[in-house]
Amino acid sequence: MKVVFAIAEADPFVKTGGLGEVGGSLPSALQRQGADVCVIMPKYSNIPENFRKQFQHINHFYVPLAWRRQYCGLEEFIHRGVRFYFIDNEYYFKRSNIYGEYDEAEQYAFFSRAVLESLTHLPEFKPDIIHCHDWHTALIPLLQKEFYVKEPLYYSLKTVFTIHNLKYQGVFPQEVLTDIIGLNDTYFTEEKLEFNGKVNFLKAGLLYADRITTVSPTYAQEIQYSFYGERLEGIIQKRKESLLGILNGIDYQVYDPYTDPLISFPYSFSPQAKDLNKKDLQHCLGLPERENSPLLGMVSRLVDQKGLDLLCFIMEEILLLDVQLVILGTGDKLYEEKLQTFAEKYPGKFVFRREFNDQFAHKIYAGIDMLLMPSLFEPCGIAQMIAMHYGTIPIVRETGGLKDTVISYNEYTGEGNGFSFANYNAHELLFAVQRAVKFYDSDKTAWARLQKSAMTCNFSWESSASAYLSLYKSLIRLKA
Template sequence: MKVLFAAAEGSPFIKTGGLADVIGALPKALLKNGIDARVVLPKYKSIPEEYTASMRYIQHIEVPVGWRQSYCGIFELVFDGVTFYFLDNEYYFGARDGVYGHYDDAERFAFFNRAVLQVLPHIEFQPDIIHSHDWHTGMISPLLDKHYRHDSFYQNIRTIYTIHNLQYQGVFPYEVLGELLGMEHQYFSPDKLEYKGGVSFMKGGIVYSDRVTTVSRTYADEIQTPHFGEGLDGALRWLGDRMTGIVNGIDDKSYNPATDPHLFQRYRSSVTKKQANKAELQRVLGMEENKNTPMIGMVTRLTAQKGLDLLSHVLHELMDDELQLVILGSGDPHYEGFFLDMALRHPDKLSVQIRFDERLARQIYASSDLFLMPSQFEPCGLGQLIAMRYGSIPIVRETGGLNDTVQAYEELTGEGNGFSFTNYNAHDMLYTIRRALSVYHQPEHWKRIVKNAMAGDYSWNESARQYKQLYEEVLSPVYS
């Protein structure tokens, strides 16, 4: 079976969020399941030279962008056993910093979507399935339907589309339809690409793909409701059983406290060595060094989605408790300013680091006793999986992938790997944090919950098996 992943980012080459982690890890897991999984990405300026220097030039072709023809260079690199293709266009990707947020993102990704299809005969790889991800590649399925199905090379290619975050939909003016995509007005209707008077790339992926997946079972249910559906809940309900939720995994070789080079001290399940990490992080951050003080970690984007208004509302109360809180991330200036101000008032209890720092993130996972994720919504979430891998117990709101992966601890049975609350309410969150702190001070229960968390399998193994089953269904004669 041959599967081509198409995405806007992929680790370790280019990363802005969790999408890159999925693209970097899932194809490797699929290879172990006998699937020839390959990946196609834009060749960005910011890809490190250590990778670009090893890329092999294949050839260049012309790609239609509306009425124009644009250059597309094709490069190849095999990394960790996975073949990656990089599509080069100096104007769209090679001369700019950053991945998204440019004035002509519609044109840039219209080019990329068309180029993914156009290059296939030139890379000696005819996929059975093209697996596209998020709005940036949502137009591959409609373009395949419009421009390529008449060609025998493309006739039997199936498409799967994965929604990682429905909030970002790639909606652009009507003119994009003809000028960039070469598609007629008939595609501009509520049952096709039209969305609030514009053209939605994400809706294209939803409507035209053979199957749609999202990154957790709960999120798949949530986004079919008006509250979480971001205006597309009707289209998603229309899919019926053609939509599936498959929870993400993590790269358990990279995220491994026994081998992680970023940690102050590596460990397997040793409480003593984990406490040594905490003591060193307390020293580095200038906090009171006390191994008995419970530390809560947060590695997050500072945005409303992540539940920071809940934390802001009760932070003054929380600072009265015996704990330390370490926050790493950046985002909304309002939240950055608020938490920095609170850190000045409570330097022994609160450390706020406004940046992204992979080394410090790993150290927080390894040092913290608890890990807070009170999200408004969370399609999957990787933070809670990484935290449990490092023995840091998650406190989460029961939404999306957080609900699917964190089971509330039960003192009577000793089952569960974290703490959770249902309602998006600041004092419900505060109550749950305080319950977690209470369990922390009961050594028998605390050892059990840490053992439960660290014993979990958070790898891609099970998810890869489910994707393989999905691919087999899509390719079966009965489905066709």
């Protein structure tokens, strides 16, 4: 079975969040289970130079994009046994930012068309499946059916489209349809790509992919209803028989407290060693080394989705508890300013690190006692899975992948691996925090059992890879 991953980012080359984690880890997990996988992604100029200088030029060709013919180089690099192919065009990808540029529609329309064109240039690789991820590649299933379906390499090719976050859809002005994508106005209807008077890239993936997946079973159910459906719930409901929720995993070669080179004191099931990491983190943050006070943390983009409005509403009540708090992340200026104000008002209790720092995130996962994830919605989430593997107890809202991975602690049966609350309400979050803090203070033996329960949860990519392989096989049987 030969599978092409088309994706906008992949760790360790470029990673801004969960999409990059998937691009870097899932292909190798699939390969370990017998699939032959290659990944195609843009050759961004901010890929580290130590990787770029090892890329091997394979070929170059020209990509049709409406009335344009654009140069495309194809470069190869093998990482962890997986072939990565990089689409090289400096006009589109020599940028300081990966996302958010003024010509993003043209940038990723080119990438989608370049992925399809590159398939004829892959050495000894005739794909059975092309697996597209998020709106950046959502045009591929449509373009395949419109421009390539009569060509031998393409007509039997099956497409899978994965929604990583339905909120981000790639919505652009109407003229993009003809002037950039190269389709006629018959596609500008409500039944096709039209969306509130504009063109919606993600809608193309929902309509034209052979199968649709998303990154947790609960999120697959949620997006069929208006609260989570981002005005696309009608299409998703119509295609629900083709929709499957497969929980993301985490890479235990990267996130393992026993082997992690980014933390000061490696550990397995040792509360004492975790306490050493807590002291080390407190020292790094300039916080008093208070062993018996729980240290809470958050590693997140600072946006509405992540529940920052709830947290800010009750921040003073949390900080009046006998706790310390660290938040690492960047995002909306409003939340950055609010958090900075709290940090200045509560020195010695709260530290706000306004940065995206993956290395320091490891120290936080290892050093804090509890992780806050009060999300409005969370397609999957990986922070809670990482935290649990580091013996850090998550406090989450019951939504999406958080509901699928965190079982609220039951003090009567001893079951559970974290704490949760159901409604999107600031005081429900506060009560969950108060409950966790009270439990931490009152029963250290039971807390250690809870930590062990969290650490023994298995969120490896192997089960996810197995589910994707079953999906691919079902498509290949249909093709046969």
